[in-house]
Amino acid sequence: MEADEALVHVHGGRPSFIGGPFLVLSNLSRYRNVLKHFISRDLKVNYHGTILGYAWSLIEPLAFTAIFYVVFVILRGAPDPQLPLKIMIGILMYSCFSRTFSQTTQGLTRNAGLIRQVYLPREIFIISISGFQLAQLFLSMLVIIPLMWAWSIPPTEYLLFLIPAMLGVSAIGTGLGFMLAPLQARIRDVEQIVSILNRAGFFLSGVFYSIEYIPDEFIPIYTLNPVAVFLEFARVAIYGDLGKLTLYNLWYSVGIAFLFMTVGMMFFKRFEQRAVKYL
Amino acid sequence: MSDTVINIEGAVLDFPMRQNGPSFLKEIITGRFRKGRGFAKFFRAVDGVSLSVKKGEVVGIMGPNGAGKSTLLRVIAGIYAPDAGFVQSSGRVTLLAALGAGFQKDLTGIENCYLNGSILGFNRGEVDELLPGIIEFSGIGDFVHQPIRTYSSGMKARLAFSIASNMKPELLLIDEILAVGDTDFVQRSQQRIQEMVKGDATVVIVSHRISTLRKLCDRVFCMHKGKLVTDGEDNEHSFSEYQRLATEK
Numbered sequence: 001m002e003a004d005e006a007l008v009h010v011h012g013g014r015p016s017f018i019g020g021p022f023l024v025l026s027n028l029s030r031y032r033n034v035l036k037h038f039i040s041r042d043l044k045v046n047y048h049g050t051i052l053g054y055a056w057s058l059i060e061p062l063a064f065t066a067i068f069y070v071v072f073v074i075l076r077g078a079p080d081p082q083l084p085l086k087i088m089i090g091i092l093m094y095s096c097f098s099r100t101f102s103q104t105t106q107g108l109t110r111n112a113g114l115i116r117q118v119y120l121p122r123e124i125f126i127i128s129i130s131g132f133q134l135a136q137l138f139l140s141m142l143v144i145i146p147l148m149w150a151w152s153i154p155p156t157e158y159l160l161f162l163i164p165a166m167l168g169v170s171a172i173g174t175g176l177g178f179m180l181a182p183l184q185a186r187i188r189d190v191e192q193i194v195s196i197l198n199r200a201g202f203f204l205s206g207v208f209y210s211i212e213y214i215p216d217e218f219i220p221i222y223t224l225n226p227v228a229v230f231l232e233f234a235r236v237a238i239y240g241d242l243g244k245l246t247l248y249n250l251w252y253s254v255g256i257a258f259l260f261m262t263v264g265m266m267f268f269k270r271f272e273q274r275a276v277k278y279l
Numbered sequence: 280m281s282d283t284v285i286n287i288e289g290a291v292l293d294f295p296m297r298q299n300g301p302s303f304l305k306e307i308i309t310g311r312f313r314k315g316r317g318f319a320k321f322f323r324a325v326d327g328v329s330l331s332v333k334k335g336e337v338v339g340i341m342g343p344n345g346a347g348k349s350t351l352l353r354v355i356a357g358i359y360a361p362d363a364g365f366v367q368s369s370g371r372v373t374l375l376a377a378l379g380a381g382f383q384k385d386l387t388g389i390e391n392c393y394l395n396g397s398i399l400g401f402n403r404g405e406v407d408e409l410l411p412g413i414i415e416f417s418g419i420g421d422f423v424h425q426p427i428r429t430y431s432s433g434m435k436a437r438l439a440f441s442i443a444s445n446m447k448p449e450l451l452l453i454d455e456i457l458a459v460g461d462t463d464f465v466q467r468s469q470q471r472i473q474e475m476v477k478g479d480a481t482v483v484i485v486s487h488r489i490s491t492l493r494k495l496c497d498r499v500f501c502m503h504k505g506k507l508v509t510d511g512e513d514n515e516h517s518f519s520e521y522q523r524l525a526t527e528k
Contacts, residue, residue: 011357011366037397045385114381118374118398119357273360277294 020269021262027121034120038128043135057139061088065147085147086235090207093231096137097169097205098198103129104177105194108185108272112279122272123265126181130174137166144238156240161233164250168230168257175260178268182275205231211244219244226253284450284481285332285355289364292325292347292354324350326505327364337482338511339492341521342502348485349376351502352452355483370449370481371400375440388414388423388430388438399446409445416471417441418464437464444471451475453484489518 015023028035047053068084080086107126108115115122141162148155184190205228206214214222223229229249236242324347332338340348353359354366356374381398382391392413396406414423417438422430430438453472476482476495486492492499498511501520508524509517 011354011360011368033397033400033402037394041383041386041390041394044390045383048385116353116358117376117381119372120398277359 014273015269017266017270020266023269024121024123024265027123028127031121031124035124035128035131038124039131039135042128042132046132046136054139057136058143061092061140061143062146064088064091065143082151085144085151085238086210087208088147089144089234089238090205090210090231092137092140092143093165093169093234094202094205094207094227096133096166097173097227098201100130100133100170100173101176102191102194102198103133104174105180105184106191107177108181108275108279109188109191115276115279122276123178123268126174126178126268130170130177133173134166134170137170141166148238153238154240158240159237161237161250164254165230165234165237168233168253169227171257171261172226172230175257175262175264178261178264182268182271185275185278201227204228207231210235214244216244223249223252226256229253282334283331284334284336284369285330285483286367287328287330287355287364288366290325290328290351290354290361290366291323291363292350292359293321293362294324294350296320296322323505325354325361328505328507329364330500330507332481332483334481335479336498337476337484337496339484339486339496339499339514340502341486341489341492341499341517343521343525346502347505348502349454352376352454352483352485356452368450371446372450372452373399373443373446373448374452374454375443376452376454382427382435382439384428385426387426388419391427391438392423392442395442396446399448401446413438413441413445416445416467433464440468440471444468444475448475448480451480451482453482453486455485455487489521493518 047056065084065088068087072078072083073081104126107129111125180190211232230253342348354361356372393406419434499514499517500507500511501509501517503524509520
């Protein structure tokens with residue numbers, strides 16, 4: 001290995017709020033090898049010992065859709081035969097958000113052993129969690145190919161909306177996790193609160209219903225929730241129809257996602273050094 | 280500058296005394312807004328340590344239990360950022376302490392080698408080159424293809440030590456090792472440490488064993504209550520100081 005000047009470490013002082021995001025980004029590019037290893041480790045370990053392996057990330061949502069079909073369409077006779085597909089997309093998107101949120105919140109405490117043993121910029125642990133969840137979501141989203149075929153929905157260029165939608169839910173979860181991870185190291189009650197918030201968010205973000213069930217006068221309030229907007233845009237991507245949404249909703253949510261990430265990184269860099277002592 | 284590997288100036292590290300339950304909640308609510316009264320109590324583990332170590336030097340630190348030696352090593356490794364003062368280190372830092380803490384139990388020994396290598400800044404190709412040496416020295420044979428959770432604790436420690444010592448650390452921090460594995464492995468690991476110490480690596484050793492430090496170290500410091508109480512000029516003075524402090528208790 002060549003002698004590289006990059007290996008000079010200076011520790012001490014407190015990072016400024018403003019510098020946080022830049023520090024995080026430069027560390028991520030410097031330690032991208034470790035990041036790759038962590039994400040591939042998580043993918044490997046996730047279906048470790050199963051026969052079907054990665055296929056499970058497709059089988060699971062397919063089976064869910066089948067169950068919803070039986071429950072909602074056959075047993076309850078829902079007027080909308082596409083409801084199972086909509087619910088499925090909602091669940092995939094929302095579980096990416098909620099898992100990212102709760103696991104990044106525990107990103108420091110869960111990795112305490114490693115953190116006390118080697119020096120790594122601690123944002124690696126957070127980002128590797130959200131990278132893994134995002135990879136899982138991408139894999140599971142492939143399920144829309146057979147489902148769109150089964151419901152004979154023609155693909156349109158709206159499918160491109162899936163990309164900002166998936167990145168968006170991940171970014172919001174990660175930003176929140178960045179803010180709470182140092183606090184969680186100090187007060188372990190945080191993860192319990194996060195789990196309650198996730199449950200509440202589940203009902204506020206239109207997983208089991210979609211925006212067409214919201215009365216028009218409440219749409220401006222409903223679309224304040226960026227997770228709900230991203231989730232709805234994943235549905236828009238598949239049906240190729242904006243419905244009650246406008247592009248303005250998307251820009252607003254992308255802005256919020258950026259804001260959460262930036263503020264999250266600022267908080268994280270500012271407080272993680274002290275938080276590590278509580279591990 | 281270039282031949283100073285570690286430069287510590289006035290490093291201070293406070294550990295929070297952990298508080299749990301309702302009393303902690305009360306402190307948050309009442310204490311936070313009361314100025315002058317800190318809302319958590321602190322324990323000063325490292326108290327204004329200044330130290331500079333040149334490339335290739337071997338420095339020993341001894342002191343009674345709870346003197347802050349291990350914490351100081353972690354400050355040098357960058358795990359804890361000092362609350363005051365600063366710490367500068369250069370090169371690939373390896374901390375040999377609780378061995379195997381970084382292992383993933385569901386991955387195989389080899390996969391863990393790659394993971395550990397990437398943490399220490401090696402890419403895949405470089406780990407490929409080091410791999411035969413690591414496996415050979417650890418002496419765990421075909422088990423490297425098995426998940427870590429099937430390993431005995433001795434095997435884990437052996438693999439961990441083998442990885443850490445084969446990754447050519449430029450700055451090696453050794454904390455009270457290593458009574459793990461069978462006698463043969465203990466002997467070989469002691470030998471390996473001596474090789475590394477004699478090579479061009481810079482080493483900081485924390486130990487209670489005067490004989491070990493006398494044999495290996497260029498400079499020995501004695502630490503007590505977070506402070507370096509000797510200046511490292513005269514090693515025998517540090518040893519006698521250590522004995523005095525250790526028996527005083």
